[in-house]
Each structure stands twice: as structure tokens, then as C-alpha cells.
Amino acid sequence: MRVTFLGTSGAVPTTQRNTSALLVNRDGDRLLFDCGEGTQRQMMRFNTGFAVDHVFVTHLHGDHVLGIPGLIQTFDFNDREDPLAIHAPSGTRGQVENLVHAGGNDPAFPVRIHQVDAGDVVLDRDEYEVRAVRTDHRTNAVGYALVEADRKGRFDREKAEEELGIPPGPKYSKLHRGEPVEHDGRTVEPEEVVGPPRPGRRLVYTGDTRPTDAVAAAAEDADLLVHDATFASDWADRARDTAHSTAREAAAIADRADAKRLALTHISTRYAGDHTPIEREAREHFDGDAWVPDDGERLEVPFPDEADAE
Template sequence: MRVTFLGTSGAVPTTQRNTSALLVNRDGDRLLFDCGEGTQRQMMRFSTGFAVDHLFVTHCHGDHVLGIPGLVQTFDFNDREAPLAIHAPHGTRGQIEDLVHAAGNDPSFPVRINQVGPDEVVLDRSEYEVRAVRTDHRTDAVGYVIVEDDRKGRFDREKAEEELGLPPGPEYSKLHRGESVEHQGRTIEPEEVVGPPRPGRRMVYTGDTRPTDAIAAAAEDADLLVHDATFASDWADRARATAHSTAREAAAIADRAGAKRLALTHISTRYAGDPSPIEREAREHFDGDAWIPDDGDRFEVPFPDDGGERPDSDDA
């Protein structure tokens, strides 16, 4: 699961940060979350490709959706035929339709708009699903959670070979699939060589929000929480007035949830020259790994049992 941060600024872009957008490549499935103005250029700049079939919109403020007209028209220019699904909060269909058809554009490919609410399963795949989660902003808004299915248990090859005398071969695959096999007159059951199921990965993207109980619950044991951290605590009153979060509040949610890593986004232009107060504040209140990603940074989300440290941006 590779996360590419396409836009990490607040409501206004800066010379270093674009408005909100994040792309997740989950084993070839490219999922785009929010689409601020200029997202299509960010996708080209950071080589994510345009093979996006699902766009998940957290809310319809401009810095999260004004990239939709350009992206849809770019798809058209590239002779796209595959359908595009746009998922957005209940009550926003008309706004999304206006964006899709901006400047009289009539896409040559199918565009399906799916309105979603908190706790709904938005996308159901064979190995993972995307759910909506309740957020607290100034308009109809949701966040999104990617939850992978449990994985198969570890296969104990040493026991299979040395204790059971079973040589490598197709029987290993059968046992790993949960099927018993016959060997030298005895039946070997899967549980003899296959450990218990292992959890998949969990990632949460909040969009713009105040800290909420729902986000804390959705981010329980999350491998990555991407949370609004528009301000440091010196602007806590402004955060409350505009329904955003401070870095300290984001850190408190991550800590309460037991999340392993916290990526701080939607950084106010007040910190354009030096965002370190936000990062420093989060690290003071969260024991896990907290950082502010730059536009273009990539992060491979590790499996829960694989550990893994956040790579430096140069190595991403």
C-alpha cells in the first residue's frame, strides 16, 4: 500500500504545497482522496499515473474539489473509456455534477456519483474495503478508512520439512489455503503448519475536521492516520472557529487510538516558511511516528507485524 501525498497545504496553495489530494496505490488499485486545484499536474509531477477508477471526496470546499474539472477533462483528452466513480457525502451530488460538467464539458466516459454517509462501506473489494467515517467540519463531510482483510497465517516450512517430512511442493500451497493433504499414509491438517490469521493494514484519511470520537474509533491500531493539523496550539481558537484541528489535537487522537504513525496535513499558510512548530507539537504529544509530509513524499504502509520505519523523502 503506497501513499503519495499530492497536496498538503491548507485552503490556499503555497509555492511548496498544493491543496488537498492524496493517492493510494493498493496493489495496483489507485484510489484518489480529494482533488484540489492542480491535482492533475501533481499526478504527472510525481508519476502516479492516471489509472484512477475511484475518487473519494471528503467535502465540497474548493481546496478539496476544484481539481475535478481539470482531471475529468484530462481523462477525456487521453481518450479514457473506463468509468469513474466519485464518492462524496450525502447532499453533494449537485455540486459534484457541476464540477464534472464545468465549462460545458460532457465526459465521453461514464461518471458515477455515489453519495455516502458515516459508517457506510463505500468500496468492497475481495481483499479490502473503504468505509466512510463521521467527521466534524462546517459542511457535509466524511473521512475514509481503508481496511484490509486478515491475511493467511505464517507457513512453518521448517516444521513441514523436518518434523513432518513433507518436501516443498504443491502440498504447501494446499495447506496454506486451508486444505489437508495426505503424506506417507497420514493426513496433515493445515493448523499443524499454518499459524493464526494475521491482520491486514488500516489507513485513515480524515480530510478537514475537528478531533472526534468517531475518528479515534476508526483509527484504532491504524498503521497510518492522515489527520488535519492545520494549526499549532497558538492558533487553537482559530482552529475551533474554522472546524479544523491543531497538531496537539491530532496527536491526542492518534495516541488515544493507538495508531502507529501520524501524518499531519492541511498545513496553514501561516506556517509556510516554517511548519516545524506543528511537527514538534505533535511529537510532544504522540509516542508514535509523527511527521509533516511534503508534496510528492511517498510512504509504503507496512503490515502490522512487519514493523518498518517511515522512509526519508529522498528514499521514498
């Protein structure tokens, strides 16, 4: 799983940071979370490719959606034929349709708008799902959790071959699928050579939000939590008034959730020249890895057992 931070600024872009967008490449599935103005250029600049089939919108404030019209028109210019799904909070269909058809544009490819509520399974795949998470902002808003299914346990080839005398071949595959096999006059059960299921990865992206119990629950044991950290605590009143979080509050959520990594995003232009107050404050209140990613930064998210082995 590769995460590319396309836009990490707050409501206003800076010369170094674009407005909100995050691209997740999950084994070839490219999932775009939010699409602030200029996202398509960021995608070109950072070589993510345009093979995006799903856009997950947290809310309809401009810094999270104004890149949609340009992105769709670029898809059109590139003769796209595959459908595009845009997932957005309930009650926003009309606004999303206006973005899709901005300037009288009528895409030649299907654009399907799906309205979602907190708790919905927004995208259901065999190996993972994307769920909507309740957040707290000034408008109808959700976050998203990408949750992978458990993986098969490790296959103990040495035991199968040397202790049980099973030669490599189809029986290995059957055992790894959880099916018993007959060998040397007895039944070999899968649990004899296959370890317990191994957890998949979990990524949570909040969009703009106050700290919430729902995000903490969704981010339990998360491999990566991408959380609003618009301000440092000296602007806590402003964060509360505008329904954003401070770095300290984001860190507290990550700490409660026992997340492994915390990426602090939606950084106010107050910190355009120096984001260290945000980073320092989060690190004081969270023992895991907390940082402010730069636009264009890529992060490989390992499986939990691989991370533990590092």
C-alpha cells in the same frame, strides 16, 4: 502500499504546498482521496500516473474538489474509456455533477457518482475495503479508512518438510488455504504448519475535521493516520471556529488510537515559511512517528509484522 502526498496545504495553496489530495497505490489500485485545484499537475509532477478509478471526496469545499473538472477533462483528452467512480457525502450529488460537467464538458467515459454516509462500506474488494468515517466539519463531511483483510498465517515449510515429511507441492498450497491433507496414512491439519492470521494494513484519511471519537475508533492500531492539523495550539480558538484541528488535537487522536504514524496535513499558510511549530507540538503529545509531509513525499506502508521486525 505506497502513499503520495499530492497536496498538504490548507484552504489556500502556497509556492511549496498544493491544496488537498492524497494518492494511495494499493498493489496497483490507485485511489485518490480529495482533488484540490492543480491535483492533475501534481500527479504528473510526482509520477503517480493517471490510472485512477476511484476518487473519494471528504467534502465539497473548493480546496478539496476544484481539481475534479481539470482531471476529468484530461482523462477525456487521453481518450479514457474506463468508468470513474466519485464517492462523496450524501446530499452532494448535484454539486459533484456540476464539477464533472464544468464548462459544458460531457465526458466520453462513464462517471458514476456515489453518495456515502458515515459507516458505509464505500468500496468492497476481496483484499481490502474503504469505509466512510464520521468527521466534524462545517458541512456534510466524511473521512475514509482503507482497511485490509487479514492475511494467511505464515507457512512453516521447515516443519512440513522435515518433521512431517511432506514434500513441496500441491499439498502445501492446500494446507495454506486452510484445507487438511492426507499424508503417510494420517490427516495433517492446517494449523499444524500454518500460523495464525496476520493483520493487514489500515490507513485513515480525515479531510478537514475537529477531533472526533469516530476517527479515533477508525484509526485504532492504524499503520498511518493522515489527520487535519491546520493550526498549532496558539490558534486553538481559530481551529474551533473553523472546525479544524490543532496539531496537539491530532496527536491526541493518534495517541488514543495507538496509531503507528501520524501525517499532519491541511497546514495553514501561517506556517508557509516554517511548519516546525506544527511538527514539534504533535511530537510532544504522540509517541509514534509524527511529521508534516512535503508535497511529493512518498511513503511505503509496511505490513504490521514487517514494521515490528524493523
